[in-house]
Amino acid sequence: QVQLVESGGGLVQAGGSLRLSCTTSGGTFRGYAIGWFRQAPGKEREFVASITSSFGTTYYADSVKGRFTISRDDAKNTVYLHVSSLNLEDTAVYYCAADITYGLGGYYSRSYDYWGQGTQVTVSS
Numbered sequence: 001q002v003q004l005v006e007s008g009g010g011l012v013q014a015g016g017s018l019r020l021s022c023t024t025s026g027g028t029f030r031g032y033a034i035g036w037f038r039q040a041p042g043k044e045r046e047f048v049a050s051i052t053s054s055f056g057t058t059y060y061a062d063s064v065k066g067r068f069t070i071s072r073d074d075a076k077n078t079v080y081l082h083v084s085s086l087n088l089e090d091t092a093v094y095y096c097a098a099d100i101t102y103g104l105g106g107y108y109s110r111s112y113d114y115w116g117q118g119t120q121v122t123v124s125s
Contacts (some may be wrong), residue, residue: 002032003116035049047062051079
């Protein structure tokens with residue numbers, strides 16, 4: 001059983017930054033792709049960023065390109081999402097998810113096998 005735990009969320013002013021962490025346990029972390037998704041109140045969950053297992057190829061939603069950076073530390077079984085230049089539209093619960101089947105991840109939530117419980121990011125004006 002794979003477990004994912006997000007941390008690092010909080011309240012931040014517009015223009016600020018945070019570093020979100022997704023730490024996993026169980027299985028072989030270096031074989032997983034990890035994705036970050038977010039869900040704002042009243043909206044559907046949307047893709048934010050992902051990183052593959054091999055080569056660490058990264059993908060980003062257009063809305064966060066240039067502001068968010070995803071990275072992984074296989075020694076710590078952790079993926080980070082550095083979020084910067086935050087605006088009010090970034091307020092959401094941020095979830096990480098693991099694709100342990102193919103290690104590719106990608107844009108679609110159905111590609112992921114396990115999900116964390118989420119961490120709240122609130123951006124204030």
